[in-house]
Amino acid sequence: MPGRDVTREVFEGISSGGETLFYVLTAVATIIFFVGIGVRLRKYIRGRRQDVIGSPLGFVGRAARSLVDTAVNRTVAKRDPYAGVFHAAIMWGFIVLFIGTAILTVESDVIRPFAPDLSFYWGAFYLGYSLVLDVLGLVMLVGIAAMAIRRARRPRQLDYGRVDIAPATTDRGGFRTGDWIFLGWLAILGLSGFVLEGARILAHDFPDFEVFSPVGWVVAGAFRIIGLDAASAESIRYVTWWGHALTALAFVAYFPFSKAIHTLADPVNLALRSPLAGRRLPVLTASGPSPADGHLGIRDLADLTWKQLLDVDACTKCGRCHDACPAVASGAPLSPRDLILDLRQEADAAWSILAPLGEHRSDHAYGGGTAAEAEVTANGGSRLAGGLISANTLWSCTTCLACVEACPVGIEHVPTIVGMRRSLVDQAIVSPTLQAAFTSLAKQGNSFGQAGRARGRWTDDLATPIVDARREAVDWLWFVGDFASYDVRVQEATRQVARVFQAAGMDFGILYEGERNAGNDVRRAGEEGLFELLVEHNVGQLSKARFRRIVTTDPHTLNTLKFEYPDFGGDYEVWHYSQVIAALLESGDLQVSRRTNRRVTYHDPCYLARYARVTAAPRDVLAAIGAELVEMPRNGANTFCCGAGGGRVWQDDSGLAERPSEQRIREAATLAGVTDFVTACPKDLTMYTAAAKATGHDGRIEVADLIELVAAAIELPDETPPPDAEVTPTQLVAAEILPG
């Protein structure tokens, strides 16, 4: 067993005065650290209350899972294994080195002065400790090097250029400097540690046991090769000791004011993220904590909850949301990253919080808004919705949830954006087309500007009528949705759904004119009052019908019925029709008689794949009918939005560089031999049919709803509608003017 001489002196060669100086500096650095943390906590306390815990047991489970996610860097590695591996290297290197330093502090400042008998920093412990710290220190340096190389290449998501402001009027150099300082500081800490170690080993003339510090050993060897002797090694050691110590103490002080804070804020933010983020938006209650002037939504800084303030601090500027966002991709004036950073900079500036190093406010016109528009409010800070964050920026969001899905640190962008949209609606900052849609939804219950009583008219052409679920009990209540009911192109698919259900002998019914728009996108457009109006109506109608469960053709409807209606007294079992079809094929109620020989690609609707997390059922259906599925590069939960969600379909999209739907069609067109672009969402059918035409791919790629392939595969007999009962010109005009 190695004896007590197998160790090293902690303050070797440091005078008692030097040692005192070290402790004084340590105390100063520690005080600055905690003051910094305190300032941040004070910021969160200024936020509004938000219950993020829910049921204690559920919270503990989620927190435990998040801790594991953090430990293995699951969210960092998702879709970017390079970043995942090397981030984990830096993280674990840093953690182990920190623990090592803490152990040393216990030994030298607690055990040795007060209980020297218990001293453990020698012998086998010392050897193991040395080896572990050396290896992890090296791992950290490798990670830093790999990340520095990546950063130096400036991938798109790390180029902090803004989408909404001309490069000349904004300077993001501070962001890059701050990032390099953080990375560089870590590198200096690691490197100076190894230099120190190498110098010590050389100065002590290579004690055998120090081979357990392999990196230090190699460094010592290198020093000897370049001709250093023991005496000069000792002076290098002395200087490096102070250099390393001061760098480390300064890092402690710098920590809460820099990107380093993410190491503390982000595990917490991950643990606090909600599994229903974006899926279930918070209810606006008059009885809840509301500001004195009665404004609704997030208008000012003071309207943000503490969790939203933590969110903005959690951002590491990794740019994954920026990269995934369809608004960014289509040239809209919104980047989720910039929105989050704008809020952070504003909160820090308004509340005199030291901004992270190099992140001082440099942009005078955030989000296209001008300083004058961003009027200063009584709560300190400028008006957010429609001021600092311009209305155009907020309206650009499709609520596709790609940002939330991509964010490795659990930031919930979409609820914050919708919160600000609620304020825009409250301030009556609503475009004419959106206003027309809202008005029609309030009066007629649909966004097409058509009569509410015409909702069930698509059934007129069916040979077998559909049961009115308000009059007869059914197993399945089919909530049809706006697009499926009113859009002329989608109506064909809707009738096929009905006929396939009928062919499978399903016991189902619809609400006819009793149904109104379920309100998912109304809510996401920020019109909470109208959403409540629609929910109350629909819940009232559903309570009159007798059914066991709901099936819907529309993923947007699926989301709100499933996740949001429970808050309003409507708790239902809700299925998407693709899940029902998959089950019917599985059970044999639907028989495939003519297998499809088509080579198809499948587009995951955002609200199906990301919100409801349904990705397998449509693929099972495609497999069952014999289609050959070729995946697009972005598929499953990583799907790319069509651009219609969250009320975007009611807004003008002529200002976009290229519509997201057109980019998506081009993505599909790169797949060799694919003839069909299959989707399972009425809005997608409309959007992509138009996009295929606009991009000139309509001859080559057929945009089809899943049901159309299923109908062909089960050889549903042709049912030609009577020639006279068709669309009237006024209906057509309305559909063209108001595509929502």
Place this chain on the structure above:
Amino acid sequence: MDYVVLLKQVPDLAEELEIDADGTGLDREWLSFVASEWDEYALEEALLLRDQGHGGTVTCLALGVETGDVDELLATCLARGADRVIKVGSFEAPPDSHTAAAAFADALAHVHYDLILTGVQAIDDLDGQVGPLLATRLDLPHVSVVTHIALAHHHTTVTVHQEYAGGIVAEFEATLPAVLGVQTSRETPRYAPVSRIRQLMKTATIEAMAGGGGAGSGLVIEAMAIPETGSTAEMISGNPQAIAERIAAILSERGIGTAVAR
């Protein structure tokens, strides 16, 4: 400056209108009501004038008609920014313009005003007489079909535009108080958030005033019918594709552009 705006609801044309069994009115079963478009312009102009430096209050008046929802109409006015709302009289059905003007005149005996604005007409009767009749009763100047309302600095006169055919615009100056029949507003009428309307429906004070009776236009609707399709017009029917092709064919027959069927 105190502004008074007179408003009413009219049937919503988005619903399919049907004639009732008597053949003299609309079937109410499926009827829904919306604020009359021109009245909304009048309100928007009043709010803009108030908020753009002239100050004062905006008071909205509507007749207490049982069809539709007058409370919702007035709550919407409040949600848009009106200061005060008053429901005038009590009517089973929307009265004729003479009765309406008499009722408003009765109520306005108790309300201070400098400028009275109303929509130039409404789609349900196309009468356009409430403004002139009210001005007569109150002995005030009146201009109809106006745009570009501007107030003089001392709030003694108002200047308005009337647009004529052929791109000619006339400018009028009227001494205040005056009655204006508004054709359009400078800006699209602002949006009234449903949350606010719902909140105001519960909490707001809607004043009630008596008014009306005694007047009458002497006109009676004898019959209402859907116009018959003339033989000279071609009604294009069929599916969207067929309709589009027919339109394209007509355009190319007449040599209007080069129509491309998509």
